[in-house]
Amino acid sequence: MNGGNGRSRDSHGPATFFTQADALLRKNLTFQKHNMRTNCGLIAFPIYxxxxxxxxxxLINNELDKPKNKCGCQCIDANGDGTCENVCGIQYSSLDQVGTCPIPSPPTWPALLQVPGPKYRASRTDSNSLADLPDSSCKETGNCPVTILYTGGNKTLATSLAGNLVTNAFPASTSDSLTLLSEVLPGTDTMPEQSNYLEPAFFSGHPLYIVRPQCASNFNLPVSFQIASYTVQQKVECVQGLHLWRNSSSVVNNELFKGYRKGNSAKEINEILAAFDFLDSDQNKFNLNVWYNSTYNNDTGFSSIPLVRLPRSLNMASNAYLQYLRGAGVKMLIDFVKEMPKPPTKIRLDFSSILGPLFFTWVVQLLLPVILTYIVYEKQKNLRIMMKMHGLGDGPYWVISYAYFLTISLVYMICFVIFGSVIGLKFFTLNSYGIQFVFYFIYINLQISFAFLVATIFSNAKTATVAAYKYVFGSGLLGAYLLQFFVEDTSFPRGWVLVMEIIPGFSLFRGLYELAQYSSTGYYMGTEGMRWKNLNDDDNGMMAVLIIMLIEWIIFLPLAYYLDQVASFGSGIRKHPLFFLQSIRKKRSLSFNRPSLQRQGSNVFVDMEKPDVSREREAVEQLLMESSTSHSIICDNLKKVYPGRDGNPPKFAVRGLSLALPRGECFGMLGPNGAGKTTFINMMIGLMSPSSGHAYVEGLDIRTDMDKIYTSMGVCPQHDLLWETLSGREHLLFYGRLKNLKGATLKTNVEESLKSVNLYNGGVGDKQAGKYSGGMKRRLSVAISLIGDPQVVYMDEPSTGLDPASRNNLWSVVKRAKRDRAIILTTHSMEEAEVLCDRLGIFVDGCFQCLGNAKELKARYGGSYIFTMTTSASEEKEVENLVSRLSPNVNKIYHLSGTQKFELPKQEVRIADVFQAVEIAKKKFTIQAWGLADTTLEDVFIDVARSAQAFNVLS
Incomplete structure (x- = not known):
């Protein structure tokens, strides 16, 4: 059905994509301007x-830079002239200071075995009852041997080699204690450290061990050596080495781990010195696997540290093989192990690298609750659908909202990185800014897409805010105390780490963790942090994180849009799950075959309709068959049924409503609370879809063409849908731009709208809407519904809460507006209905009970006059006799202190007869006051509503 020859659209026409986008962008910028204090607080948090x-x-580095923590210095008279020169070095330092001194020639240390402590050495226990192990009682005396397991493909050869692993050979006496230790099998139960400048075995206070086949009871080997200006005395003990054969490597592996440090007492602890698998070794080849204890990493996270104990184990096996081939006198010496030279250093801590992964995860994700709350708030308050109802399409909304949040996020992150760099945090200054920009840019896009996606499942802003903050802090803590542990544990499968990083918060933490690792290393080593070339490092997870976040961004954004259309709360009627497969829809024609009255579930209802309601239904059916019409709104058998819940039957909110509304008419819907008026309005404005039936606005179907209908529609909802921080003028400017008003025309329309609803004088129009009274908000809502010259306007109780003067002024506005547009108005004010509405419909229990203008309804349903007379109490009987003579079917409806009211059926009484009877009565008794009134619209409403409700109860 086309628009016919009715009024054409104004010259401004529907707003284009860019006009809508411009309107929303201006509104968002204005919103941000009014929330400047909140924005400053948000920006200040990462700076703080x-x-x-x-x-x-x-503070901590200043403490560490004090002389007690610096390399020691002394004033030396090098030239003998009485003047001294300050000289610094290890020889002038305490043990707390040597770590900062330059070491051009690092000290040499003997290669040591990692010998189990006396209480940890393997013995027979409940979990390990092998007969060839010593009894656990040796742990009480501290004389347990250390066990060396061996296996191989050739047992004879393996046994021969194992016998040469530990020998009684001892070098000739030497004054160099460290050289002496290098030529035997020295060991320690002290854990190794990251740096080997000072071997902790010589400064821990624990004894050193020499592993031999047998130990003499009087073994005594004192060792002393010089380090800087200190002479260190070291006690050396002998410990017996016990080599035991096992049938296979799997048996060895099982025994190494069985009961290892899992018991509740020292007797249950089982620890092996080392294990050797000689594989297929023979006289022509030497193949070897060595087991060593990798748990001695001192909780530093450097998995290579235990390797400093491995050279001596390899040397043992190599010498055993050489002696097997060449005799006992042949051996390959391993002299010393030492570090590379080091320059002077400072003891310093970079807290941005230490705390950065956790704290910066919280900082970056702090935007997630802000974005999510904003999106859900607009849906919860129906502001999103309010914008759609005034012409804002989904395309401009998504483009501008996304760009708006992206701009805020970029400004936030740029301020964060710039400030961190300005104050010198190494986390920012050492790492490549290019990598940082790409990483943060991809993540904030992922975060925005994630917020849109999550917003589809929330309908309450407070719930969404709480959930978002729990996610932010929870993902940060789990990243620091769970993900980081798995990342640093090289034995944990890398695939599962990647699976965990699918969670956006974890991928953010992993990226920040990698940046922190490189900045920390660069800070301590005096090198640069992460560069693009480092993304190819085997242990660098940044590249994987970037790929994961990029893929998720590409997936989340279209998925969020899809769910917003088909499953989201507060964005209008949900679309079909396959809406994206539909081609561009053409404007549907309303040329239908004449509808049958025998519709599903409606035949009985139609038969019992009032004549005026039936005529309206027939008029609708006639209009549906016409090729064109001037009617703006046509509703055909519209129904809304809410499904039954908790054992209750279905609720019929609207029952087969049919209505035709031409341009230039204001139609009023009267009805008690809960009658279904607001449900009908909500179906017409796109807040809910009808259960059955059709409705057309300017020839467009509300089921399929709501987006097009919005461009020519204005709405004043029952509850004011306003932004608390925007002023009345800013609301009108925004909605005016959505209706394609521009330049001087826009300003003129806004000024006139403010004046028409008395929001112009005294600067009221520039006050924030949150500071308006209830009546002022209603007037602003009416002004919003009329701006831009919409062709169809819905007003749901527009004058609620207004004082009499404001109400009369509002009526004048609506009267002027209805001249060239169709208006549907709901109200509980009978006076308002009579003043504004060209036609009325009394709506009870989901359906019309009568239709017509006020006079017709009063004439049709007001079948009596109200006769009132006041006399003295003694003359009340005379009044009753007077009325009885006028009408035999009179009905007394009121009686108090001489004042009586009667209903006189119109068909039995003529007005002239009443006046004549009163004149005659005045001569017989005193009449203080009297009156004759026609039935009011309120009387009609009450009568019709009571009758309909009584009928529904009986039926």
């Missing part, structure tokens, strides 16, 4: 956190 980190770092 960076300042705290810097302050802690400065």
């Amino acid at each position: 956190l960076c300042i705290i980190i810097l302050t802690i770092q400065v």
Whole structure:
């Protein structure tokens, strides 16, 4: 059905994509301007956190830079002239200071075995009852041997080699204690450290061990050596080495781990010195696997540290093979192990790298609750659908909202990185800014897409906010205390780490963790941090994180849009799950075959309709068959049924409503609360879809063409849908732009709208809507519904809460507006209905009970006059006799202190007869006051509503 020859659209026409986008962008910028204090607080949080980190770092580094923590110095008279020169070095330092001294020639240390402590050495226990192990009682005396397991393909050869692993050979006496230790099998139960400048075995206070086949009871080998200006005395003990054959490598592996440090007492602890698998070794080849204890990493996270104990184990096996081939006198010496030279250093801590992964995860994700709350708030308050109802399409909304959040996020992150760099945090200054920009840019896009996706499942802003903050802090803590543990544990499968990083918070943490690792290493080593070439490092997870986040961004954004259309709360009627497969829809024609009255579930209802309601239904059916019409709104058998819940039957909110509304008419819907008026309005404005039936607005179907209908529609909802921080003028400017008003025309329309609803004088129009009274908000809502010259306007109780003067002024506005547009108005004010509405419909229990203008309804349903007379109490009987003579079917409806009211059926009484009877009565008794009134619209409403409700109860 086309628009016919009715009024054409104004010259401004529907707003284009860019006009809608411009309107939304301006509104968002205005919103941000009014929330400047909140924005400043948001930006200040990461700055405040960076300042705290810097302050802690400065205080601690200042403490570490004190002389007691620096390389020791002494004033030396090198020339003998009485003048001294300050000389610094290890020889002038305490053990606390040597770590900062330059070491051009690092000290040499003997290669040591990692010998189990006396209480950990393997013995027979409940979990390990092998007969060839010593009894656990040796742990009480501290004389347990250390066990060396061996296996191989050739047992004879393996046994021969194992016999040469530990020998009684001892070098000739030497004054160099460290050289002496290098020529035997020295060991320690002290854990190794990351740096080998000072071998902890010589400064821990624990004894050194020499592993021999047998130990003499009077073994005594004191060792002393010089380190800087200190002479260190070291006790050396002998420990017996016990080599035991096992049938296979799997048996060895099982025994190494069985009961290892899992018992509740020292007797249950089982620890092996080393294990050797000689594989297929023979006289022509030497193949070997060595087991060593990798748990001695001192909780530093450097898995290579235990390797400093491995050279001596390899040397043992190599010498055993050489002696097997060449005799006992042949051996390959391993002299010393030492570090590379080092320059002078400072003891310093970079807290931005230490705390950065956790704290910066919280900082970056702090935007997620802000974005999510904003999106859900607009849906919860129906502001999103309010914008759609005034012409804002999904395309402009998504483009501008996404660009808006992206701009805020970019400004936030740029301020964060710039400030962190300015104050000198190494986390920012050492790592490549290019990598940082790409990483943060991809993540904030992922975060925005994730917020849109998550917003589809929330309908309450407070719930969404709480959930978002729990996610932010929870993902940060789990990243620091779970993901980081798995990343640093090289035995944990890398595939599962990647699976965990699918969670956006974990991928953010992993990226920040990698940046922190490189900045920390660069800070301590005096090198640069992460560069693009480092993304190819085997242990660098940044590249995988970037790929994961990029893929998720590409997936999340279209998925969020899809769910917003088919499953989201507060964005209008949900579309079909396959809506994207539909081609561009053409404007549907309303040329239908004449509908049959025998519709599903409606035949009985139609038969019992009032004549005026039936005529309206027939008029609708006639209009549906016409090729064109001037009617703006046509509703055909519209129904809304809410499904039954908790054992209750289905609720019929609207029952087969049919209505035709031409341009220039204001139609009023009257009805008690719960009658279904607001449900009908909500179906017409796109807040809910009808259960059955059709409705057309300007020839467009509300089921399929709602987006097009919105461009020519205005709505004043029952509850004011306003932004609390925007002023009345800013609301009208926004909605005016959505209706394609521009330039001087826009300003003129806004000024006139404010004046028409009395929001112009005294600067009221520039006050924030949150500071308006209830009546002022209603007037602003009416002005919004009329701006831009919409062709169809819905007003749901527009004058609620208005004082009499404002109400009369509002009526004048609506009267002027209805001249060239169709208006549907719901109200509980009979006076308002009579003043504004060209036609009325009394709506009870989901259906019309009558239709017509006020006079017709009063004439049709107001079948009596109200006769009132006041006399003295003694003359009340005379009044009753007077009325009885006028009408035999009179009905007394009121009686109090001489005042009586009667209903006189119109068909039995003429008005002239009433006046004549009163004149005659005045001569017989005193009449203080009297009156004759026709039935009011309120009387009609009450009568019709009571009758309909009584009928529904009986039926």
